[in-house]
Amino acid sequence: MKIFGIPIFPEQASTFAADVDALYFFVLATCAFFAIGVAVAVIYFGIRYHKKHDGEIGARIEGSLPLELLWSVIPTIIAMVMFGWGASVFYHLRRPPAEAMHIYAVGKQWMWKFQHLEGQREINELHIPAGRPIKVTISSEDVLHSLFFPAFRTKMDAIPGRYTELWFEAQTPGEYHIFCTEYCGTNHSGMIGTVKVLEPAQYQAWLQGGSMEGTLAQRGAKLFNDLACSTCHLDTGQGRGPSLKDILGKTVDLQDGSSAIVDEGYLRESILNSQAKIVKGFQPLMPTFQGLISEENLVALIEHLKSLSPNATTAAAPATGAAAATPQPAAAAVEKK
Amino acid sequence: MSGHVSPISLYITIFMALMVLTVATVGAAFVDLGQFNFLVAMIIAGFKATLVIWYFMHVKYASKLTKLTVATGIFFLAILLGLFLVDYGSKAFTQMPPFLS
Amino acid sequence: MLDQLKMPARNYLNNGHGLASWLLTKDHKRIAIMYLISISVMFFLGGLFAVGIRLELATPAGDFVQAGTYNKFFTAHGVIMVFFFLIPSIPAVLGNFLIPPMIGAKDLAFPRINLISLYIYWIGGVFTLYAMLSGGVDTGWTFYTPYSATGSNSNVVPVALGIFIAGFSSILTGLNFIVTIHRMRAPGMTWFRLPLFVWAHYATSLVQVLGTPVIAITIVMLAVERGLGFGIFDPSRGGDPVLFQHLFWFYSHPAVYIMILPALGVQSELISTFSRKTIFGYSFVAFSSVAIAVFGFIVWAHHMFVSGISTYAAMVFSFLSFSVAIPSALKVFNWAATLYKGAISFETPMLYAYGFMGLFTIGGLTGLFLATLGMDIHLHDTYFVVAHFHYIMVGGAIMGYLGGLHFWWPKITGRMYSEFFSRIAAILVFVGFNLTFFPQFVVGYLGMPRRYHSYPDEMQVLNVLSSAGASVLGLGYLLPAIYLVWSLKKGEVAGPNPWGASGLEWQTQSPPLTENFVEVPIVDREPYEYEHVAAKEKHLV
Amino acid sequence: MSNVAAHADDRGHAHAHHPALQHHFDTMAQQKEAAVVGMWVFLLTEILFFGGLFAAYMVYRIWYFDAFAEASRSLSLFWGGLNTAVLIGSSLTMAMAVRCAQTNKRTATVNWLILTMILGAVFLGVKVIEYADKFEHHHVPGYNFQWAAAHEAPAAGEHAVAASEGAAAAEGHRELSLTPAQLQLTTQIYFSLYFTMTGLHALHMIIGIGIMLVITRMAYQGKFDQEYYTPVEMAGLYWHFVDIVWIFLFPLLYLVERHV
Numbered sequence A: 001m002k003i004f005g006i007p008i009f010p011e012q013a014s015t016f017a018a019d020v021d022a023l024y025f026f027v028l029a030t031c032a033f034f035a036i037g038v039a040v041a042v043i044y045f046g047i048r049y050h051k052k053h054d055g056e057i058g059a060r061i062e063g064s065l066p067l068e069l070l071w072s073v074i075p076t077i078i079a080m081v082m083f084g085w086g087a088s089v090f091y092h093l094r095r096p097p098a099e100a101m102h103i104y105a106v107g108k109q110w111m112w113k114f115q116h117l118e119g120q121r122e123i124n125e126l127h128i129p130a131g132r133p134i135k136v137t138i139s140s141e142d143v144l145h146s147l148f149f150p151a152f153r154t155k156m157d158a159i160p161g162r163y164t165e166l167w168f169e170a171q172t173p174g175e176y177h178i179f180c181t182e183y184c185g186t187n188h189s190g191m192i193g194t195v196k197v198l199e200p201a202q203y204q205a206w207l208q209g210g211s212m213e214g215t216l217a218q219r220g221a222k223l224f225n226d227l228a229c230s231t232c233h234l235d236t237g238q239g240r241g242p243s244l245k246d247i248l249g250k251t252v253d254l255q256d257g258s259s260a261i262v263d264e265g266y267l268r269e270s271i272l273n274s275q276a277k278i279v280k281g282f283q284p285l286m287p288t289f290q291g292l293i294s295e296e297n298l299v300a301l302i303e304h305l306k307s308l309s310p311n312a313t314t315a316a317a318p319a320t321g322a323a324a325a326t327p328q329p330a331a332a333a334v335e336k337k
Numbered sequence B: 001m002s003g004h005v006s007p008i009s010l011y012i013t014i015f016m017a018l019m020v021l022t023v024a025t026v027g028a029a030f031v032d033l034g035q036f037n038f039l040v041a042m043i044i045a046g047f048k049a050t051l052v053i054w055y056f057m058h059v060k061y062a063s064k065l066t067k068l069t070v071a072t073g074i075f076f077l078a079i080l081l082g083l084f085l086v087d088y089g090s091k092a093f094t095q096m097p098p099f100l101s
Numbered sequence C: 001m002l003d004q005l006k007m008p009a010r011n012y013l014n015n016g017h018g019l020a021s022w023l024l025t026k027d028h029k030r031i032a033i034m035y036l037i038s039i040s041v042m043f044f045l046g047g048l049f050a051v052g053i054r055l056e057l058a059t060p061a062g063d064f065v066q067a068g069t070y071n072k073f074f075t076a077h078g079v080i081m082v083f084f085f086l087i088p089s090i091p092a093v094l095g096n097f098l099i100p101p102m103i104g105a106k107d108l109a110f111p112r113i114n115l116i117s118l119y120i121y122w123i124g125g126v127f128t129l130y131a132m133l134s135g136g137v138d139t140g141w142t143f144y145t146p147y148s149a150t151g152s153n154s155n156v157v158p159v160a161l162g163i164f165i166a167g168f169s170s171i172l173t174g175l176n177f178i179v180t181i182h183r184m185r186a187p188g189m190t191w192f193r194l195p196l197f198v199w200a201h202y203a204t205s206l207v208q209v210l211g212t213p214v215i216a217i218t219i220v221m222l223a224v225e226r227g228l229g230f231g232i233f234d235p236s237r238g239g240d241p242v243l244f245q246h247l248f249w250f251y252s253h254p255a256v257y258i259m260i261l262p263a264l265g266v267q268s269e270l271i272s273t274f275s276r277k278t279i280f281g282y283s284f285v286a287f288s289s290v291a292i293a294v295f296g297f298i299v300w301a302h303h304m305f306v307s308g309i310s311t312y313a314a315m316v317f318s319f320l321s322f323s324v325a326i327p328s329a330l331k332v333f334n335w336a337a338t339l340y341k342g343a344i345s346f347e348t349p350m351l352y353a354y355g356f357m358g359l360f361t362i363g364g365l366t367g368l369f370l371a372t373l374g375m376d377i378h379l380h381d382t383y384f385v386v387a388h389f390h391y392i393m394v395g396g397a398i399m400g401y402l403g404g405l406h407f408w409w410p411k412i413t414g415r416m417y418s419e420f421f422s423r424i425a426a427i428l429v430f431v432g433f434n435l436t437f438f439p440q441f442v443v444g445y446l447g448m449p450r451r452y453h454s455y456p457d458e459m460q461v462l463n464v465l466s467s468a469g470a471s472v473l474g475l476g477y478l479l480p481a482i483y484l485v486w487s488l489k490k491g492e493v494a495g496p497n498p499w500g501a502s503g504l505e506w507q508t509q510s511p512p513l514t515e516n517f518v519e520v521p522i523v524d525r526e527p528y529e530y531e532h533v534a535a536k537e538k539h540l541v
Numbered sequence D: 001m002s003n004v005a006a007h008a009d010d011r012g013h014a015h016a017h018h019p020a021l022q023h024h025f026d027t028m029a030q031q032k033e034a035a036v037v038g039m040w041v042f043l044l045t046e047i048l049f050f051g052g053l054f055a056a057y058m059v060y061r062i063w064y065f066d067a068f069a070e071a072s073r074s075l076s077l078f079w080g081g082l083n084t085a086v087l088i089g090s091s092l093t094m095a096m097a098v099r100c101a102q103t104n105k106r107t108a109t110v111n112w113l114i115l116t117m118i119l120g121a122v123f124l125g126v127k128v129i130e131y132a133d134k135f136e137h138h139h140v141p142g143y144n145f146q147w148a149a150a151h152e153a154p155a156a157g158e159h160a161v162a163a164s165e166g167a168a169a170a171e172g173h174r175e176l177s178l179t180p181a182q183l184q185l186t187t188q189i190y191f192s193l194y195f196t197m198t199g200l201h202a203l204h205m206i207i208g209i210g211i212m213l214v215i216t217r218m219a220y221q222g223k224f225d226q227e228y229y230t231p232v233e234m235a236g237l238y239w240h241f242v243d244i245v246w247i248f249l250f251p252l253l254y255l256v257e258r259h260v
């Protein structure tokens, strides 16, 4: 729900969403009733019984047992209704149906790794079919995390040394947030992702390896995940490596004070021999992928990186194959600073 | 105005009782009572503690307020341990750490 | 009439001069003043970190400070505000100052322990601040394991030990109050003649005495794990990280009642005084404080609904959580009823009392959302929780504290502050507060997680509102710091009872004598009787 | 409470203010009651302080019962039993010290206090012996922790006896559900708790002995009489409390499962 284009209510994308929201509106209405009731009473008394002259004192009313009973019994009853309703929703949330499809999630500082039974692995991205109950078994490799799908109204902590689980049934295809909601260290806020709810048919296609019919850039995107590039290069810029979004055509400042314009050659060099040019403000952490990535894959990767910069295609020089692997400082680097 | 002075013989008796109970705990530990070993040990320890509190610490002769304070301590300790058990007692059957199962 | 009022020649402020007469004093009133100064410093320090947080969150990208720095900000903010500001605030300042005169005693039962607890507080504060400034910690104020036991940095232990030390200050204050209230009441001051402020402090002290040792032992366990390599909470050594959460919340949930109960006590005094009417249902309000304190100990795991506790335990604790709502409801309704047929006036303290009424109610009621199981799954660790607790702690406890401070300021210093500026400040605080934290309910339900250094773009507008509100709020807090200090020299002389209040503390001079009273008063009246006061007031005018 | 003022008058007539009466109290009785209640409230916090540890102990004992049983058998019943007796004895001597203070026997008070401190020191001495033994067997949690070493691979001849005893005991064991690797992990939890609990208990005893040193000096100087002996009584309460903690620690740590 949006007001003036600002979302003020989360999307309802799972079967729980309606349940939880109904509960929410019930509690909201009850609480609003009490809050507004108290406010109105207090303001009314404030005006009606405003002190009129010095030395005036209030009437001596010590209290009233019936009233006390009334306003402790009524809230008690209401509270029990809230508890009962909340508990029943909760019970439902905690009992995955037996036929649920099974997915594993592993939390790790600072990424979510998902694994489908069919073998697909994803990082910070999860593809699921709509209209099927899905059970996610959660564990952690290091500290506490918490897997949160706001659009599905469910979350569960990831606890090292133990398995926990949650389940949901997504209904509306679309893309929704995944958040980590248990504080887990520096990049806690970078531990986010997207859950992609697909139509069942689309999901089957995706399972069959979307890369087959997928474009090069899509294959590159997959590689970007499979080679774990995405573990360091987060779009938010908070990974261990710089964000690669909209990077093409930009001028980057390097550690040694010089700078370079990003083109395909620079990208390639950065991948194959990352130590050659260290981006300012980062550690030389990135492994060299020389010999680890086949040419095809390299191309796909670069294609993917380019696709991350939709507005900058014209600025990039054409890929020059192997030649580009050698540094081109004179051509590309423009002294600045 | 000074507090109640207990006879020395009482102190000696309590001391002897405590020693006997200590021997009893150790003895009980060597008898296989299954689940009840722990219970017996705790009951004996609780009894010993009561003797110390009641006679050595003069709670028997102390004001109601002091007695209430002691009771409060035990009550909240019971809340602490009891409600821990609400979670761990119900979890133990369902979820052991995986590296143990 | 104003000319007749003079500052009393002899009072606790001029009974001894020089630093030593303060640092070595055993007078509960001077100790309270030193606490006042210390916690004010801590409040502004904690507020500064809040400014950092809100600046960062003004834009979705993490651009103002780095993620690690941001995490240290909210940790410092939480730790300072909770352990070094709010927990000592009302008890150590107003409680310390007022409990003895309210019950007709010359001092607390253990004046030396009172002074020691101030020093302990200072040591703990210096310890924590030093560790925080020399590198900081980024665990959040909750110190969850295993991150705090194995991750983060080695400042965890010194900061936690600082909290451990400060905890003993809190314990000793509570111990002192309990014994004082039991054993030092003036003749005729029966339990049911005690001001509700004293009842509230009695309940608070119970929590301090019973809860704080558990956080102390938890910190010891954390320290031996981190420092000596013991295995207690670390799962890689067979430990259970959730155990830490149980132990932590066994203290920290009751601790929220250490923060709010004294404010509830202040509220009762304000509502009664400014409607010149006895409290409606005195004994219910009095016992509800104790009930909140006791029930507060059986609900802690409502912070852990998604942390892997058993489904059964979650149900039990959710059920129990609603038990605290009933005594709280009693209080709210009784205050409202007190206003009925009162003689109400709106001096600054009453403005705060009105603000408190609304904000505490909203804060408490949103606590019910969180206690409701199905919903907490969605709301846990989102900004909804942040909004909930700021509504109670800032909107409730700080409003209560400021209301109390304005109410008793003439008693403490003997002088009045500017009524004009203080009303402006009260309104600024109310408006700024709502602007800051109301949007957080919305953004919380939308799903924005807490402790996030950056967030999705679509949530920016609500966050900008919040940041804007925080600046108004900051201004609202800055004002009192100025006009209250100003009043010390230039304020009008207040006289013993400027508000026409009924408590025993108003029957002695302001500022009081070191012994509080010229002779031990003998109480022969019920609490909150305004007939006598009004008669006197007329006489004066 | 209502006739406090009257009390003050009574006393004023009877004899002059006792030198130990502080200005904000009306009577010695009020002052003493305040101290006793204050001390008990303090002990209340101590109960909850150890309570947190007991809670942790309880949880792991449920989870890792076999490891706890196994590890607890490695403690020496002799030393543990001896210490229990010593501590109970010291409670008796402490009670006697208070009694002598009550009845205004100065030298006897001092002597009983000294005896109590000696017994406390004996207890701590035994603890040192036990701790040293743990160090030797790598039973101190941390990076050098080794569970198996103590039982399976005795380093030298002197351990042979212990080892054969261990083996004999092992035969009688009901079957353990834990592998050596799991034992290594979970016995460490036991020892972590063992050291934290006994360490904090020992720390309390050291503090107690410190307090008693001061009080013994005061008693020696004749600061107490049957009107005013509150410090002795307070020290006594504290010491008895420490004794009670041990009364629970002993079965919890030494007697988890001895019958096999």
Ligand code: HEA
Pocket: A034, A035, A038, A075, A076, A078, A079, C142, C256, C257, C259, C260, C302, C303, C321, C322, C324, C325, C326, C328, C329, C330, C332, C360, C361, C363, C364, C365, C366, C367, C368, C370, C371, C372, C376, C379, C380, C381, C385, C388, C389, C392, C393, C397
């Ligand atoms: C002063 C502080 C304070 C106070 C008083 C409270 C009071 C309450 N709190 Fe709050 N709370 C916090 C401070 C406080 N809280 C903090 C700091 C956190 C977060 C900690 C962290 O994770 O960092 C938190 C988190 C928190 C959670 C965990 C959320 C989560 O992390 O998922 C829950 C869940 O149940 C909760 C519930 C409650 C309840 C039921 C009350 C009740 O006591 C409220 C009672 C009051 C009322 C109900 C209002 C008055 C009543 C009426 C007007 C009548 C109508 C009543 C009925 C119809 C029943 N709180």
Ligand code: HEA
Pocket: C043, C044, C046, C047, C048, C050, C051, C053, C054, C074, C075, C077, C078, C079, C081, C082, C085, C086, C139, C140, C141, C142, C386, C390, C393, C394, C398, C436, C449, C450, C451, C452, C453, C466, C470, C471, C472, C473, C474, C475, C477, C478
């Ligand atoms: C008593 C407790 C207390 C108080 C008073 C406050 C006061 C404030 N808090 Fe808080 N807060 C907590 C306790 C408290 N907080 C806790 C426990 C947490 C959780 C920490 C954790 O997750 O570990 C938290 C977390 C927290 C967050 C969430 C951070 C996150 O999860 O990422 C935010 C975000 O907006 C926030 C904001 C504020 C603001 C704007 C104020 C304002 O009320 C502050 C107003 C004060 C000032 C502004 C300073 C004084 C004024 C000046 C110096 C004048 C000059 C300034 C200006 C004009 C701007 N706080």
Ligand code: CUA
Pocket: A107, A108, A109, A110, A144, A145, A146, A180, A181, A182, A183, A184, A185, A187, A188, A189, A191
């Ligand atoms: Cu992972 Cu937060």
Ligand SMILES: [Cu+2]
Pocket: C252, C253, C256, C300, C302, C303
């Ligand atoms: Cu809580």
